[in-house]
Amino acid sequence: MMEEQARIMQALSGVTLAGHSVQGGMGLPPPHGHEGTDGDGRKQDIGDILHQIMTITDQSLDEAQAKKHGLNCHRMKPALFSVLCEIKEKTGLSIRGAQEQDPPDPQLMRLDNMLLAEGVSGPEKGGGSAAAAAAAAAAGGGAENSIEHSDYRAKLTQIRQIYHTELEKYEQACNEFTTHVMNLLREQSRTRPISPKEIERMVGIIHRKFSSIQMQLKQSTCEAVMILRSRFLDARRKRRNFSKQATEILNEYFYSHLSNPYPSEEAKEELAKKCSITVSQVSNWFGNKRIRYKKNIGKFQEEANLYAAKTAVTATHAVAAAIHNSQANSPTTPNSGFQMKDEEFQLDSAESKNSLLTNMFTAVLILSVFISLPSVLILSVFISLPSVLTLSVFISLPSV
């Protein structure tokens, strides 16, 4: 180390000081405390200064500051500064880093775009509402969704707040650090040549470092949004059983259309409306119901009986109303309006239809006891006999 210093000092002592010859004694007044007029005295003087510079790091801070101040005030300082300028020009340090303009990072662009799309980095109001609305639509309608919707937005706002707070902190730290470095460079520019380009380059380096930290923040924020979104959008996670009433409505339809349990689009819409669910949920329900019923008819027998009885009551009420109005419209069977779509289902369910018929008769008998109406009247509903004709026989009403 000391050898190297000595070598540099030796080399420098012989260099031309920006057009002033050290040896020649032109223009440079003698330093303080060294009144010698000969070349050796000046050489010694420069040697001392350089030695002071080289050993400055070995000293304490106060000592160094004092030395630094001494050097700054030294009358040889301009000459030394010129030397440094010359050296720098020769080594071409100032040229380096001229082509520093990086193209925008594609990953950063992706992150920025995503944060903007999710309403994290965009304008404050309505941020992410489109995403939340889409998620709500995917999960199905209803008041529950508006709760989930607001829940999603609240969580997104939370993420947004954290993101902005952290971003602000990073920016503040970046600015503080940049200011600090620039002050240092300005300070140093008094003792060594620093071009504005160099300062610019240094600022660029600092900004790049901080932007890489920012990218990590953006990445984490994106991950948080993705998790939130997936949790919100994944309907399976949020599955709720339909209300008892909705299930009853769907079951009633299913068992009253057992020979062809394929509701039309209109019927699906109607059911969806009644059950406060979506049409696709109705489709899902019927899909599940058909397959599960077909797979285990025995298991659903009780349920089938129950709904058959229910249908009977409904039909009875209809007939009673018909009697009341003295109308002669023949009621139709519940299944009459449907065509068989699925032969397999038809075959498989034939067995169940037979047993269902037996159960229906049982239900009719029970009903006739409970609602004090002739069994045949109720039966007529099920076996598609003209009610009025049947009634005319059993309750002595004139047939139309």
Place this chain on the structure above:
DNA sequence: GCGAATGATTTGAA
């Protein structure tokens, strides 16, 4: 905690 029930999704056929 476990098994059944149930709503949703995926896959493949028509």
Place this chain on the structure above:
DNA sequence: TTCAAATCATTCGC
């Protein structure tokens, strides 16, 4: 596109 069938993921009742 719709449906059956298989499967997944969650809820519910014990």
